[in-house]
Amino acid sequence: MAWIAENRRDPQVKTSDTPYLTDALKAVLRDRYFPRYPTKRAVLLPALHLIQHTYDWIPTQALQEVAEFLEIAPAEALDTATFYEEYWLKPKGKYLIGVCRSLACELCQSAKLTDTVRRKLGIEVGQTTTDGRFTLIEMECLGSCGSAPVALTNEVLQENLTPEKLEKLIDSLPADPHDFKDPGITWPEDDKH
Ligand code: FES
Numbered sequence: 001m002a003w004i005a006e007n008r009r010d011p012q013v014k015t016s017d018t019p020y021l022t023d024a025l026k027a028v029l030r031d032r033y034f035p036r037y038p039t040k041r042a043v044l045l046p047a048l049h050l051i052q053h054t055y056d057w058i059p060t061q062a063l064q065e066v067a068e069f070l071e072i073a074p075a076e077a078l079d080t081a082t083f084y085e086e087y088w089l090k091p092k093g094k095y096l097i098g099v100c101r102s103l104a105c106e107l108c109q110s111a112k113l114t115d116t117v118r119r120k121l122g123i124e125v126g127q128t129t130t131d132g133r134f135t136l137i138e139m140e141c142l143g144s145c146g147s148a149p150v151a152l153t154n155e156v157l158q159e160n161l162t163p164e165k166l167e168k169l170i171d172s173l174p175a176d177p178h179d180f181k182d183p184g185i186t187w188p189e190d191d192k193h
Contacts, residue, residue, distance in 0.1 A: 015061050020062035041076075077126060091132070093129060093132055095177060097144075098137045099114045101138040102145075104148040105148040118169055144159060
């Protein structure tokens, strides 16, 4: 049988002429974060956060641009981005619904919450609805075992959930998450990135 050689040398990444790390984002990193960290390399996590906050995920091209800007190897940016599960390397829905599946929540029927979302939105764990609005994931302990079962909708903790409460919550979410105001949280202007 003949060997089939796979080409892993030539880049297979689709790139766009428009950079993800725009001049405006570079200015944020340069002016806001570089003074706070001892080296450019140390700004990698904030830079990845900034990209994800801006685009909702981190495209491969953006990883390359960040690496170049911070003068590190692209592999180092990729290693870091793949180490933390909070970074999304593929597009996700506007709303990320993360149901806690750890022990306290599991004992309080968190599986029913996951099933509710599955059934209501027609997706499995790890999938995104075809309209790009919702992604469903399961998460480990969110540190709120006393109010189990819990879930996150984007970054908002939803406590003491029941399948009915979760369904109502999903129905009440606005089309654009930026229109969602959590009454419990106010972000100072300076900390939006
Ligand atoms: S087990 Fe769900 S918050 Fe701790």
